[in-house]
Amino acid sequence: MFNKILIANRGEIALRILRACREMNIRTVLVYSQADADSMPVRLADEAVCIGPPQPQSSYLLIERILSVAAICDVDAVHPGYGFLAENAYFAEACAKHGIAFIGPGAAAMRALGDKSVARETMRKAGVPVTPGSDGLLESEEQALEMAHKLKYPVIIKASAGGGGRGMRIAHNDASLIQGFHAARTEAEKAFGNGDLYMEKFIVNPRHIEVQILADNYGNVVYLGERDCSVQRRNQKLLEESPSPALNARMREKIGVAAVKAAKAAGYSSAGTIEFLYTGEGEFYFMEMNTRIQVEHPVTEMITGVDLIKEMIRIAAGEKMTLRQKDISIKGHAIECRINAEDPERGFAPCPGQVSLFIPPGGRNVRVDSHVYSGYRIPPYYDSLIAKVIVCGADRQEALSVCRRALNEMVIDGVRTTQSFQKMIISHKDFVEGKYDTGFVDRMSQNTNKEEKHEK
Secondary structure, X not given: OOOEXXXXXXXXXXXHHHHHHHHOOXXXXXXXXXXXXXXXXXXXXXXXXXXXXXXXXXXXXXXXXXXXXXXXXXXXXXXXXXXXXXXXXXXXXXXXXXXXXXXXXXXXXXXXXXXXHHHHHHHHHOOOOEOOEOOOOOOOHHHHHHHHHHHOOOEXXXXXXXXXXXXXXXXXXXXXXXXXXXXXXXXXXXXXXXXXXXXXXXOOXXXXXXXEEEEOOOOOEEEEEEEEEEEEEOOEEEEEEEOOOOOOHHHHHHHHHHHHHHHHHOOOOEEEEEEEEEOOOOOEEEEEEEOOOOOOHHHHHHHHOOXXXXXXXXXXXXXXXXXXXXXXXXXXXXXXXXXXXXXXXXXXXXXXXXXOEEEOOOXXXXXXXXXXXXXXXXXXXXXXXXXXXXXXXXXXXXXHHHHHHHHXXXXXXOOOOOHHHHHHHHHOHHHHOOOOOOOHHHHHHHHHHHHHHHHO
8 A cells, every 4th residue: 555645636626635545544745836825735734845836837737846746755656636637648657657656547548538539439349329420530621511411410519638518519500510610629729739629419408427437457347326417507517416316227227337348448447437428218328438536426425335535546556446346335315516616696707715704514414525714715726616515315305405404504705606506406396306407507597587587
């Protein structure tokens, strides 16, 4: 087992990894930017080293600087968390070259799955259903038009190196396709340094179902149920729950088996998530694989009792998984609400600033993952996620009751957050009945705006 791990991240995920390490009696080194000098992870780490100014490109994305700290502090391994360098194959490769274990998949698997068009082909060859689309990259506007006519509108253009909703455009006709093709390419080049695009048939308002897997270096792969991530705004997840109210036991097993097949086809090891689009008519399609720990991983932990961060560490240390598929059982229901420092009334504009008072909810069946405290100043340079409220219950109805109670208990003063918006989601009739899809939030927002105008 490792003696010392460097955490190459910030915020709540850095704190989550730090806590897991402490429980495993592993010492921690945290790298941080000047903007995070007063953060909770910096205060709690065994060692903390400032690596640069606030901007990510001058701190959290500087591989050479992070590796220098790793060498000076004599660490055994690096955990990248999510975001920043978590899915950077060069970083994983550089760690290996310096004799430092990368707590995540190998660079080869990361490259194969990071390129979305290559990942599609890998899955197709393995017999995993993929959304109808282009067999390779789109070389030109003319080729894109030809493919769109073959698939029939609507279609979606995606960045091959993309993620997080960037480099994506939906087209309903030739005019919007041409405009979207160039806009997606420009956005992808700026965001990922890679303008390669591919196309898929756009499935209108599907369910977004993802499957959590764990794989070791000895060919063992297990799936730990699914998460329903359909509550989204602009392709960004807002709330996740497990199990999905849309799946029955037979479909749950079918998607789980497909996820295991996908991981094996890619030669994958570590924790990972295979994402699918589910039509609700018994059809599902591979969308992409995230080669890292997910923001919403606590949902799975709550219903399986498996600590995914600790499992990642053990796998990276070369240990054989003791978990087998027969050992994994789903108990109860869990829901996670992401609380962002954003103003829903101003188009979800980011709201950095000082948190004058933070009182997290507590009590039975409530978990809060957050790096925020009273007096903490939220910097403007990073993702706006400041807390995750995760609840569980014996069934979905009880989990919803706990979730309402927890959101009503939580106090965050000084900045605007999405707390009130989350309350609206979990109280909405369609969500309560489990009848929602990826278009749910847009429909809810439109109806709310109409009601507000009517009242005026």
